[in-house]
Amino acid sequence: MKPTIRIQTEDFDLGAEYQLLRQLDAAVGAVVTFTGLVRDLEKESSINSLTLQHYPGMTESLLQDIVDQAAARWDLIGLTVIHRVGELLPSDQIVFVGVASQHRADAFEAAQFVMDYLKTKATFWKKVEQDGQQHWVESKDSDQAASQRWANDD
Amino acid sequence: MIKLLFFGRLGDFAEGVAPNIEARADLTPAKIRDQLAADHPALFAELSQPQVLISLNQMVVGWEQPVFDGAELAFLPPVTGG
Secondary structure, three states, rough: EEEEEEEEEOOHHHHHHHHHHHHOOOOOOOEEEEEOOOOOOOOOOOOOOOEEOOOOOOOOOOHHHHHHHHHHHHHHEEEEEEOOOOOOOOEOOOOOOOEOOOOHHHHHHHHHHHHHHHHOOOOOOEEHHHHHHHHOOOHHHHHHHHHHHHHHHO | EEEEEOOOHHHOOOOOOOEEEEOOOOHHHHHHHHHHOOOOOHHHHHHHOOOOEEOOOOOEEOOOOOOOOOOEEEEEOOOOOO
């Protein structure tokens, strides 16, 4: 299994990441990709920008741990996680998860698992600027529930 | 010395907190938090929220874990990445 984990300020190219996964091995029969974007968090007014903070070193280790768990759980050929940090604007790409496997079920499930765990376990924090005011985004119970179901699955 | 880090919203409450504290015997994250109460009551209240996790040298630990000289102690509010 080839893992790729990157935390970066610069944007990423969805097509290029897909091609890397596709070309990993002749056994690849399925590639699932997920891309998370900056969206308007509040319905009433749109956001001006979003800043992502992380804990250098620890965040990479936590992502590695999530990738290792996915590799132990599903039959995977490649798994790429890219997360951006710094200041982002509405519609910017934030996160990429791409999974290559022989069969689609492994790729679909592993991609969802990685995203659910990333959202509840990886040390990233979002701050939103809206109408000249800044505030930190609150964590969501629905994300905790999504993460929890993988723990109950065993 | 022990290095203190405050992430996310905790960083806003930690303005003016010294980035390092002196190491001494029997120190724990709970004692370090309590030490901050007098000068930084708002920060102390935030750190006392049950959702706040702590890491020691980048590993999540409990509040009673011994903290030794040279350690990096981080206070982590609930994460919101992705």
